[in-house]
Amino acid sequence: MRDFAGRIAVITGGGTGMGRELARQLTAEGCHVAICDVSAEAMAETRRLCEADGLPQGVRVTSHIADVSIEAQMNRFRDEVAAQHRTDCVHLLFNNAGIGGGGSMIINSREQWERTFNICWGGVYLGTRIFLPMLIAADEGHIVNTSSVNGFWASIGPTTPHTAYSAAKFAVKGFSEALIGDLRLNAPHVKCSVVMPGHIGTSIVANSRRIQNSDAGDELDADEIAAIRKRLAAAGLPEAQMSDDDVRAMATERARSFLEEAPTSAAAAARIILDGVRAERWRILVGDDAHLLDQRVRSMPERAYEIDFYQSFAADIGWKLG
Numbered sequence: 286m287r288d289f290a291g292r293i294a295v296i297t298g299g300g301t302g303m304g305r306e307l308a309r310q311l312t313a314e315g316c317h318v319a320i321c322d323v324s325a326e327a328m329a330e331t332r333r334l335c336e337a338d339g340l341p342q343g344v345r346v347t348s349h350i351a352d353v354s355i356e357a358q359m360n361r362f363r364d365e366v367a368a369q370h371r372t373d374c375v376h377l378l379f380n381n382a383g384i385g386g387g388g389s390m391i392i393n394s395r396e397q398w399e400r401t402f403n404i405c406w407g408g409v410y411l412g413t414r415i416f417l418p419m420l421i422a423a424d425e426g427h428i429v430n431t432s433s434v435n436g437f438w439a440s441i442g443p444t445t446p447h448t449a450y451s452a453a454k455f456a457v458k459g460f461s462e463a464l465i466g467d468l469r470l471n472a473p474h475v476k477c478s479v480v481m482p483g484h485i486g487t488s489i490v491a492n493s494r495r496i497q498n499s500d501a502g503d504e505l506d507a508d509e510i511a512a513i514r515k516r517l518a519a520a521g522l523p524e525a526q527m528s529d530d531d532v533r534a535m536a537t538e539r540a541r542s543f544l545e546e547a548p549t550s551a552a553a554a555a556r557i558i559l560d561g562v563r564a565e566r567w568r569i570l571v572g573d574d575a576h577l578l579d580q581r582v583r584s585m586p587e588r589a590y591e592i593d594f595y596q597s598f599a600a601d602i603g604w605k606l607g
Contacts, residue, residue, distance in 0.1 A: 286427050287563045290315030293375045297353050297412055298382030300327025302487030306555035315341045319366045321351040353382045353408030359415050374423035380412040380430045385489055386497045389446035398449045405453030426475040427562055432457040434483050434575050438582050443592045465567055478567050483574035485554045486547030505533050574602045
């Protein structure tokens with residue numbers, strides 16, 4: 286699919302980050318877009334930016350409240366897309382929504398762990414399952430599933446457990462690779478790509494906290510501070526010397542730096558993804574860090590989870606994630 290003009294794209298997690306930038310770039314090319322998110326405010330900003338960029342005449346942008354981990358809400362999203370775009374088909378499906386958090390099977394609660402897993406994996410499964418008939422009904426279609434470098438390397442460093450997110454992203458990668466053959470046999474006009482970004486400048490750190498804890502205020506509460514202290518202590522860091530305000534400041538700085546100091550912006554990531562779709566690449570690595578990490582894991586898989594592996598990689602690429 287080399288030309289997006291006149292096509293209809295569905296984007297989950299379209300309120301911020303890569304989802305927002307995909308919407309902006311697709312609409313600029315004349316593609317109709319339907320985005321879903323759990324935040325109406327975030328989607329309103331995406332829509333405003335699309336319009337500020339100058340929507341081509343006739344291009345339609347619709348927004349829909351949906352939690353991608355809940356089947357009833359995703360079914361409603363599909364029905365709204367069909368009604369508001371007056372269509373029985375869509376051409377592009379970007380299963381992009383995701384959150385972090387809930388990383389440890391030991392420290393985090395089952396609810397936190399499964400919240401992350403059910404959004405990052407369940408959202409991809411439900412998005413594909415529910416929109417697949419509309420993709421098959423089109424003359425050509427493309428499914429784009431967002432995995433991560435954590436779909437081939439289950440870590441962000443030795444001080445931060447990352448099991449929920451990594452397990453989900455490995456599932457997305459495996460599902461997407463298996464789907465390539467399934468589509469080739471049963472719906473050959475529909476393609477599938479798996480996207481594996483490195484560190485992209487998004488608000489996932491801040492957004493994940495709000496989604497994991499709907500009652501979260503602007504500042505960390507006592508339970509959140511205690512959880513951070515426990516993680517720091519497990520990593521052998523001097524958490525006892527930090528005041529609660531120090532812990533809050535550290536968390537705020539981490540969210541800021543993840544967004545503002547990333548080696549690849551969300552806009553650049555969206556361009557790479559769309560170029561990959563045009564080229565019909567089934568495997569789309571995003572960012573120099575993703576390419577380097579892919580090479581290193583392949584070259585020394587038995588050492589991939591040793592501390593010196595991370596330290597060497599982080600020093601070479603400039604990662605400060607965990």
